[in-house]
Amino acid sequence: MSETSQTLLRHILEASYPGAAAHSPSEDKENFEKLKATYDACLDEDTIKKVGLAPLAELLDTINHLYPASCFRSPRSTDGLSETVIYLAKLGVTALAAAGTGADDRDPDQVVVSVSAPYRIGLPAKELYSDDKVVEKYKTVIHDVFAALYPEKLDHLKDSTSALVEFEIKLAAASPDAEDRDDVTKYYNPLSLKDTDALTPDLHISKLIESLSPSDVKTERVIVMAPQYLKDLNKLISDTPKSVFNTYFQWKAIQAFYSYVEADAITPYRRFVNELQGKDPASSPERWRTCVNHADDGVGWILSRFFVEKAFSEKAKVLGDRIVTDIKDQFIKKLEKTTWMEQEVIDLAIRKVHNIVQKIGYPTKSPNILDPPSLRDYYKDVKVNASTYFENAAAFNTFEVIREWSALGKPVDRDQWDMTVPTVNAYYNPPGNEIVFPAGIMQFPVFDVAVPEYLSYGAFGSVSGHELSHAFDSTGRHYDQNGNYTDWWTDKTVASFKSKAECFVNQYANFTVEGSDGKPLHVNGRLTLGENIADAGGLSAAFQAWKERAAEKPNQGLPGLDYFTQEQLFFVSYSNWWCGKSRPETAVQRIYTDPHAPKWARILGTMANSREFRDSFKCQSREPVCELW
Known part of the structure; x- marks a missing residue:
């Protein structure tokens, strides 16, 4: 697609x-x-x-001017530190700390500022800093790039390169693990703006936020997503020689803009990026x-x-809307039959489903x-x-x-979309309580007005159900029917959920890929929990939605596939959607950073958790391994 x-x-x-x-x-x-x-x-x-190199060199010159390598007070002076972070932030480059805006989880119509650790320190995953081979290669690459840029500084480069990577290793160690980064119960830490400066007195967060904010807006409250990281960062800043920051800032700029430059100087990094993904270095x-x-x-x-x-035709938009509406109806039926939730929670959950905004195809505002x-x-x-x-x-x-x-x-602009229309993807946004399906994902062969509906429901319908299920997964469950982060589940319902969720954690932790050392590397069952719950709930809701439609208007068979029943073809369509290949190196990185399980595990795990799949293929055991809805 x-x-x-x-x-x-x-x-x-x-x-x-x-x-x-x-x-x-x-x-x-x-x-x-x-x-x-x-x-x-x-x-x-x-x-x-x-x-x-000219435009990149100009950018690096500005950094050298803002934060020269030579000390003008002491080797550990932090003059110019905030100014350089601000300069890079305005270019969309994150250095030391990331600041951004978005809906306030506790007040989703208000826009709030958040501060976090950088999403990526330098290498694609913090775990890669524990791989000695990768780190040594990384050092060599940085050295070679700077040697080509500044041949006159060759004598000092080995030391400065090592110091830079050692600094990144410490930043990586201080930054949150992937499974905690997006956990609202851990990242939602509101502070007054002046209190953020107390966390990092050497890096004025308030100055960064004021510089990025419109001149007529005064920010007083900030969500500090990783307070411990900021405290550790401040200690690192005071313990690190000034010259290291000069190299660090330049390296962040090179990493952000290298792909827009054709020059021999950045070739070592281009090759390294390919190698990390398992590609031919020269490709x-x-x-x-x-x-x-x-x-x-x-x-x-x-x-x-x-x-x-x-x-994307008007007919496609109508069918997409209908599939999503069908799946909402099925999810309500599932909630009504749920035995592990208390009634007051079920009632609120049903209201939440009714409130979910569905955006199909493309934006018509903002x-x-x-x-x-x-x-x-x-x-x-x-x-x-x-x-x-x-x-x-x-x-x-x-x-x-x-x-x-x-x-x-x-106020929060609820008409905005976070994905462009050709994108082959979809998402659920908890504070907005909305599910969004760009036209890019609504294409043949997973969705088409002209194919039998078990194909569209099996693939696109399951994606729709997946996104809707996110409203009640390990993250979405914390947000009520208006998108507020609040405790709306009873203690008994939470305990039942955690017990059932633990089954998914353990099930997916048994899936492995081959690690870089040749040993099995296990899927992180906690990092992937929300996605795995959503896969199971989405598939089941989509199957029931299709069955109801097919009872009204039977689907045609597909020529050459008479061996399969239409129920079975529903699951074949789902599984075909997740069929894919990854290079071993990419698979390892995804284990560390991706909240989704590997594609093949999303087929095997989800089928193992599907009562309807087991019935359709007449499996010996009809009981799912794990089940929520």
């Missing part, structure tokens, strides 16, 4: 403006030209090579693929407008992608030039940062 979608996007981007002059407003063509300039600048490799995707993704990242809503025109003037206004502050790839990328980052922070002081 991604492949089909990417190819279609390529055709859109490489064709001339498709609008008919008679009825297309001038803004539509203007938007298309901005989209095309974004794509063309990325495709123009000759110019990118000619420009070489690179076809250029058009890189550029399609770049256009989607930068001006994705304009791209979405042209994608919808080609790939921005309305079908309205060219709305799209033009959305991107009016982004300047794009068909010959400045690096500068375009920096402009997109800056635009996103400004857009995110401009939400402060206003």
Whole structure:
């Protein structure tokens, strides 16, 4: 599906403006030209090579000016530290601490500021800092990049490279584990802004937040998502020589912008990134693929407008809405029959299902992608030039940062989407109590108005049920029918849930991939708990929804697949959706960072937990291994 979608996007981007002059407003063509300039600048490799390191070098010069390596007070002076973190943050680069805005979990109509540990320190997962081979290779790569950038400093580079990686190792050790990072019961720590500075007196968080906030907004309250990390960070700052920060800040900028540069100096890092993913070090995707993704990242809503025109019909939107509504109905029936929840919780849970907002296909507000003037206004502050790839990328980052922070002081915009329309994915947003399905995931073969409905319900329907089940998983259950983080479950219901959830934790912890040392590496049953619960609940709700529809209007069979019953084909369609391959190195990284179990485990585990699957295939044992709904 991604492949089909990417190819279609390529055709859109490489064709001339498709609008008919008679009825297309001038803004539509203007938007298309901005989209095309974004794509063309990325495709123009000759110019990118000619420009070489210059734009990155300019950025590094600014960092050297803000935070010079030579000490101007003492080797441990922190002058300029906050200024450099702010400079990078405005470019969308996280250094030392991450600040952002979003709905307040306890008041989901209000926008609040949060501060956390960086999502990624330097290597893709904090566990990789325990792998001596990877760390040594990483040191060599950083050394080689800086040696090419600053040949005159060769004598000092070995020491500064080692010091930088040692610093990152300490940052990684201080940062939260993946399973705790998104746990609202652990990250929701409101503090007054002035109190955040007490956690990191050497890094003024208040200064960072004030610099990113609109000038007319005063922030007084902050959600500190990892207080212990900030305390440990402050100790690290005071214990670390100043020169290390200079190297660290430059390295963050290089990691953020290396892919927009064609120059020998950054080749070692490009090769290293490939190796970490298990690819051939010299490999690179076809250029058009890189550029399609770049256009989607930068001006994705304009791209979405042209994608919808080609790939998503009104009939598809109607069917998608109907499937999601059917699954909501089935989930209510499941809740009504649930024996482990107390009645007062069931009643509130049913209200929560009724309240779930379903967004299907594409946004029609914030921005309305079908309205060219709305799209033009959305991107009016982004300047794009068909010959400045690096500068375009920096402009997109800056635009996103400004857009995110401009939400402060206003009510939460519930019309926003977090995924562009061609994205082959979906999500549930707990404070918004909404499930969102971009048109990209509503494509053949997992969804189509023309195929038998057991295919669409088996794949897309299960995804819909999965997202809806997130409203009651280990995270979603903490949010009530209005999206408030609150204790709305009784103690008895919570105890029953935890007991049933433990079954999923243990079941999935038995799945393994081969670790980098050749030994089995177990799936993290706690990190993947929410997704595994959602898979089980979603599949069951989708099956019941399809059965009810098929009773009204029987589905046709598929030629050549007469061996399978339609019930069995429902599960084949689901499983086919998760069929995939991963390189061993990528599989290991995902174990550390991905809240989803490996794809094959999502098939085997979910089938083992499906009473309906066991019935359809006449398994000896009809009892699920684990079951919630």
